[in-house]
Amino acid sequence: MNKHKSWYRIGIGLSGIVLLLAGCASTPSLAKDGKQEASTPSAASQPEKKAKTIILRIPRVTKESAQFPDGTEDEYTLYTYSPDGKLLLKEELYDAASKDLLESREYHYQGDLVIEKRILDGQKKLKSRRVYRYTSGLLTEESQFDKENVLQARLTYQYDAQNRKIEWKTLDASGSVVGMSKYYYNGEKAPIRTELYGAGGNLELVISTTYTEGKKAREVFATPDGKVEKEVVYRYDEKGRLLGQTEYSSTKAKLGSVAYEYPADASVPSREIRLDGRDKPRKVVVFEYAYREESKVIYE
Amino acid sequence: MNRNSIKKVWFVVLAGFLAVPVLWAGEASEMWKRLYQRSTSLEQKLAVMQNLLEQDDPSVVPTLIESLTELVVGSKNLRSSTEKENWTQLCRLIIQALGNFKATESANAIFQCFEAAESPILKSEALTAMGKIRATEYTERITLLLRDLNLKPEGDAISQEIVAYGCINALEKLKGNQAYKQVFLASRGWYSKRIKDRASAALPLMSEDPTEVLAELLRESPPEMKLQALQTGLTSSAPQEKKISLAVLALEQGLLEQTGDVRQQVQLGSLRSNAINALINLQSKFPASLAPLRKVIELNYDVNERLNAVIALGINGSDEATKILSTFLDQQNQRQLRGTQEADNRFTIALIRALGMTKNPLARPVLQAVEYSNYTPAMVKISKEALQQIEQK
Numbered sequence: 001m002n003k004h005k006s007w008y009r010i011g012i013g014l015s016g017i018v019l020l021l022a023g024c025a026s027t028p029s030l031a032k033d034g035k036q037e038a039s040t041p042s043a044a045s046q047p048e049k050k051a052k053t054i055i056l057r058i059p060r061v062t063k064e065s066a067q068f069p070d071g072t073e074d075e076y077t078l079y080t081y082s083p084d085g086k087l088l089l090k091e092e093l094y095d096a097a098s099k100d101l102l103e104s105r106e107y108h109y110q111g112d113l114v115i116e117k118r119i120l121d122g123q124k125k126l127k128s129r130r131v132y133r134y135t136s137g138l139l140t141e142e143s144q145f146d147k148e149n150v151l152q153a154r155l156t157y158q159y160d161a162q163n164r165k166i167e168w169k170t171l172d173a174s175g176s177v178v179g180m181s182k183y184y185y186n187g188e189k190a191p192i193r194t195e196l197y198g199a200g201g202n203l204e205l206v207i208s209t210t211y212t213e214g215k216k217a218r219e220v221f222a223t224p225d226g227k228v229e230k231e232v233v234y235r236y237d238e239k240g241r242l243l244g245q246t247e248y249s250s251t252k253a254k255l256g257s258v259a260y261e262y263p264a265d266a267s268v269p270s271r272e273i274r275l276d277g278r279d280k281p282r283k284v285v286v287f288e289y290a291y292r293e294e295s296k297v298i299y300e
Numbered sequence: 301m302n303r304n305s306i307k308k309v310w311f312v313v314l315a316g317f318l319a320v321p322v323l324w325a326g327e328a329s330e331m332w333k334r335l336y337q338r339s340t341s342l343e344q345k346l347a348v349m350q351n352l353l354e355q356d357d358p359s360v361v362p363t364l365i366e367s368l369t370e371l372v373v374g375s376k377n378l379r380s381s382t383e384k385e386n387w388t389q390l391c392r393l394i395i396q397a398l399g400n401f402k403a404t405e406s407a408n409a410i411f412q413c414f415e416a417a418e419s420p421i422l423k424s425e426a427l428t429a430m431g432k433i434r435a436t437e438y439t440e441r442i443t444l445l446l447r448d449l450n451l452k453p454e455g456d457a458i459s460q461e462i463v464a465y466g467c468i469n470a471l472e473k474l475k476g477n478q479a480y481k482q483v484f485l486a487s488r489g490w491y492s493k494r495i496k497d498r499a500s501a502a503l504p505l506m507s508e509d510p511t512e513v514l515a516e517l518l519r520e521s522p523p524e525m526k527l528q529a530l531q532t533g534l535t536s537s538a539p540q541e542k543k544i545s546l547a548v549l550a551l552e553q554g555l556l557e558q559t560g561d562v563r564q565q566v567q568l569g570s571l572r573s574n575a576i577n578a579l580i581n582l583q584s585k586f587p588a589s590l591a592p593l594r595k596v597i598e599l600n601y602d603v604n605e606r607l608n609a610v611i612a613l614g615i616n617g618s619d620e621a622t623k624i625l626s627t628f629l630d631q632q633n634q635r636q637l638r639g640t641q642e643a644d645n646r647f648t649i650a651l652i653r654a655l656g657m658t659k660n661p662l663a664r665p666v667l668q669a670v671e672y673s674n675y676t677p678a679m680v681k682i683s684k685e686a687l688q689q690i691e692q693k
Contacts, residue, residue, distance in 0.1 A: 027316065066400070068402070068434065068473070072505070074432060077401070097472055098469075098501060124498070144350075146347070168331075168332065170335060179331050179334060179335050181331055184481075194327045196327060198334065207327050219326055221326065221330065230359070232326060274358055282358075282402040282403075283400075283401070283402045
């Protein structure tokens, strides 16, 4: 269980963005649907366009199994969603052999936005919690509390007029800035340059990101004077699915990599294989999904 | 959706977008790494480490090893109980992460932490992680540690249990015959049910064919453990012939040991019965099983045990097995002719049926003799049915 995967999965639930579309060609009678007329030009005004009802199949991870390269299961995580399948409510990490609960995470929402995450130990005792605040639907502050409910840190985020994140500050419990990241864009939705600053406001690291056809292709981590510390290269298949990422040292030595495997007709991976610098598999993660369906009318 | 409006269904794959699975936020890891390095107190380090590990970024492994090594070096300087608690929590966090990353190169650092730790929970966590990273070079050390714990040394039993739990977790993944033996002994050891259950659950995962170790245990253990060794072997994924060999050995052991202790007599009886049942269920045709089965019939400790031994010989069906059964039926026939009738004729019936089961022509003469041995018509009928089985071969 980790932050990015969690947000990613919540994202799956919330966004309604879909990978597989099961569509249904509609009969003209569908044009009687008032909703369509309200939101789109009517069939009468655009007779050449046909209305189609498509079914969106929206995936959500239901189980994630961490395995040894020989296939032995080490741990697994079960995901629980709201009845409509849209909101991730709980993650539970279990030891595969003993079936003991090791850790769980609970998510609380206001509307569709996570406002609190509670991290619990195997005995369901609170380990820590995170409280999230939003402005115009954008995450602007995360407060982190320990098990005694004592504030540990605050993370604040700022955005530009296009809702792109431009700054992330980390503040300690007393409110002092202990670290800051600044993000720079060049027409992209994702940053091309990220600068990491220390507590005194000194620039410590610059991450330069390049994109190919809108996809992250390479990240170079370098000191302010340009000395490369490491590099990460991403690769995709012809469908645009991420196939893997490889990390290289400053001397171009391979440090490690991750490969993703997909079923032929899916855009979410069935397996993630983590390899060491010598391409020896270290860990395999197997994903299981459930799908919910949403219908949508489109015109073509 | 108006289902009636659907005329056809088609599938479209949308490239990209959510197709991107998990991209580690490199800058977040870098930020937390730097914050960790700048943190001065253990409390700060603990808070930052939680954030760093949430990134699930394997590239942080070298940082984690370095941090753990530094913590171990600094363990001597801990003063307050709060510092000790934070140190323990921080070590646990790092060790768990190294285990989850399957960071084999962290074995030495984790083991050093195990040795430096006072907390049994941290020790147990470190051992568990050694299994997760498959630190096979430490299998022997962990096996010896569990062996010592199994012997219940002096000290706090609860702490010992917690450490034993970690050993079992580790050895389950590290495997090996000696490791299997110690986990088996732990499953029958002095520990609480939770630990014993954990050890029992680990056994099937440790070896597909543990019969070699179990045979060793059958030879050298007390009767109660012999039975458990047999049962463990029979429920394992070992090949059938290995299970049969184990059952034969168990039967021999059940006959070998004699004791005046009633409780042990019961346990040995149970061992023999279980072994014979296994030979029946596994349809054993092993020649090695014949001598102990014959002995079971001769010693006649228990009627059910004896009857099952007869069935096992029938299933064996070899010439030698048929000769043994024929010898016993011939004795019964002679007794019957002499008029020494037995109140319970189950043994004779079992012999006749077992001889039929062999479908071995060598059984014919003794079965034919039943008709002329002054048995009841019902018994003669059973012998004729047995003869028919042989003819049908």
